[in-house]
Amino acid sequence: MSEESPAVGNASTGLERQLGLLECVLLSVGGMVGSAIFVFPGTTGRLTGPSAIVAWMGAGVLMTTIALCYTELSLAFPQAGGPAVFPYETLGPSRVVRAFASYLEGVSYSVGWAFGITVSALAIADYVGMIVPAASGHAVPIALTGIALSFLVNALGVSVTSRVNLVFAALLLAILVVFAALGLARADPANYRPFVLDGPVQFLAAVQVAITAYGAWTVIPASAEEIREPTRTIPRAIVASLAVSTVLYGLVLVALHGQVAPSAFVEGNSAVTAPLGVAATALGVPLLRDVLLPFAALVAIFTTMLVGTMSAGRVLFALGRNGTLPGPFGAVSDRFQVPWVGLAAVSLLASALATVPQYFFQLLVVSAIVGTGLPYAINLLSFVGLRYYRTDVDPGFRAPGGYALAGVAFVTLGVAMIGLGLTNVLWSLGTVALLTGVFVVRYLRSPELIVAPTE
Incomplete structure (x- = not known):
């Protein structure tokens, strides 16, 4: 299958290796530490009390099982838009099956991020309204402004995006560290009792909520072609960013529950x-x-939008390059070396969704299931496919546990999807059916574009 891979190399794509270890870690952390840490601890506290501290840190460990599978895939195929590249390279001998899996993973991932960007932009509008009361009632214009700024920063190049994110992430981490330090110093031990409010079912529900806060590390495999020394940087950046986020979440949760009683x-x-x-x-x-x-909440939400736009734009670029999306998606700006068509497509979709804020909850559900659960599932299968079909590839890194690790990762994914109601599933199935229909129509009209991608 390797002979079918699209050409890789910075000279041929226009992408430049500008991201080092620090930039990758902070992009990942900046993407993860978003609005979730300002909202979800209330839900987990209601579900399981102070034991939510363990739930959040356990969720970080569980997410690492998925991330280790992606790490091996990233080093096997260190290409831009990695999450969409992996299934195309690994899922069996049928090129059409691999093309469909690549398309479904990549478009679902990008649509999920577009929905996530929309939710974040609407949350920014809420926070701006709290800070500036006169802005209340103007959610859509504020959200559209946030999406436009996120696109603009990304369009100016990966170095600009990483520098803006570095400054914002540093401010965010500093404020959260101050909060954690004050909360720990003044914690009341009585507030940690009872440590567990209910039984294991409620605790698992808290883990499910917390896992959703650990997802933006996929910006690293999505940007693999722009990372310096990818063999060294990618595994270190993924593990380090998850470790930093897990510890930070744990400290914030310990500080929170030290101040607020379970009742x-x-x-x-x-x-x-x-x-x-x-x-x-x-x-x-x-x-x-x-x-x-x-x-800090505004900064956190905006950095999540930056990282989401960056990730999704590169995944759409990969689909343009392997032929499952029209060729223009594979274009790179000569001046700023960014896949501008993908960035624009994600931003335009997010902008359109932001004009219907009454569907906020449905957007959140589709983002969680279609944009997170489905892409993870496809690429866990890609990890198995790499081990089974691609014995010709030596990634230089082997995820510990092999197939057993993939099994644990699938269980983790199952935990993350616990509690989905019928309405949520129907919204998500409808979205997947629509995406599949688009692929089928494109394949029937131009099969040669999908089975013979542009080199």
């Missing part, structure tokens, strides 16, 4: 909807509550 996490209470704000109030630091945390 406060009840439906309708602000401890569920704005947990860090409640903890900051308990700390008695108005500057932290009224200025620093809202600013």
